[in-house]
Amino acid sequence: xxxxxxxxxxxxxxxxxxxxxxxxxxxxxxxxxxxxxxxxxxxxxxxxxxxxxxxxxxxxxxxxxxxxxxxxxxxxxxxxxxxxxxxxxxxxxxxxxxxxxxxxxxxxxxxxxxx
Amino acid sequence: xxxxxxxxxxxxxxxxxxxxxxxxxxxxxxxxxxxxxxxxxxxxxxxxxxxxxxxxxxxxxxxxxxxxxxxxxxxxxxxxxxxxxxxxxxxxxxxxxxxxxxxxxxxxxxxx
Numbered sequence: 001x002x003x004x005x006x007x008x009x010x011x012x013x014x015x016x017x018x019x020x021x022x023x024x025x026x027x028x029x030x031x032x033x034x035x036x037x038x039x040x041x042x043x044x045x046x047x048x049x050x051x052x053x054x055x056x057x058x059x060x061x062x063x064x065x066x067x068x069x070x071x072x073x074x075x076x077x078x079x080x081x082x083x084x085x086x087x088x089x090x091x092x093x094x095x096x097x098x099x100x101x102x103x104x105x106x107x108x109x110x111x112x113x114x115x
Numbered sequence: 116x117x118x119x120x121x122x123x124x125x126x127x128x129x130x131x132x133x134x135x136x137x138x139x140x141x142x143x144x145x146x147x148x149x150x151x152x153x154x155x156x157x158x159x160x161x162x163x164x165x166x167x168x169x170x171x172x173x174x175x176x177x178x179x180x181x182x183x184x185x186x187x188x189x190x191x192x193x194x195x196x197x198x199x200x201x202x203x204x205x206x207x208x209x210x211x212x213x214x215x216x217x218x219x220x221x222x223x224x225x226x227x
Binding site (some may be wrong): 004101105106 | 148155157158160163203205213214215216219220
């Protein structure tokens with residue numbers, strides 16, 4: 001299957017700092033990428049849809065000023081958690097939609113811990 | 116909003132046995148995705164089903180989307196320890212925008 005990478009895989013930061021997570025599609029050009037958040041033993045919660053060349057679309061209840069999304073190219077989307085707080089600690093996973101077949105491939109995830 | 120119910124929540128099987136897990140939707144399914152996840156890792160794409168009655172197989176895993184398109188089942192034949200993990204079903208919206216809603220997962224444990 002197609003490969004989607006995320007970087008970093010783990011990050012620990014202090015409260016009040018910002019953290020950037022990168023998501024790259026390695027095998028195809030993705031006009032649309034998605035950012036999810038997963039709490040322990042819970043399912044994935046869609047945070048936003050990242051559209052190449054335009055503003056991201058956020059799901060209800062997700063603060064767009066806190067979770068900044070940039071989709072600068074067809075293979076890269078970034079999620080920046082601004083002014084992070086301990087409650088932002090979570091597992092963040094991105095996915096990329098393959099425009100050829102509509103499959104959606106996920107990255108390996110980023111474990112964020114805010115101290 | 117669409118809700119997906121996965122059952123059973125967890126399942127323990129002996130190696131070599133078959134198993135079936137289910138995903139039931141509160142609304143018509145327009146694209147049903149099956150993924151496998153190991154704790155703390157990303158999701159591995161297994162299969163995507165779109166048409167009512169569709170059935171797909173990959174190695175020992177078979178997934179079906181029922182005719183009414185509100186339920187999907189995933190069947191594993193002769194389970195192996197490598198099949199252990201959390202199986203997640205995700206459903207896209209009618210508008211085909213690929214914004215997926217997920218169930219809570221089926222945890223599968225395979226005992227050697």
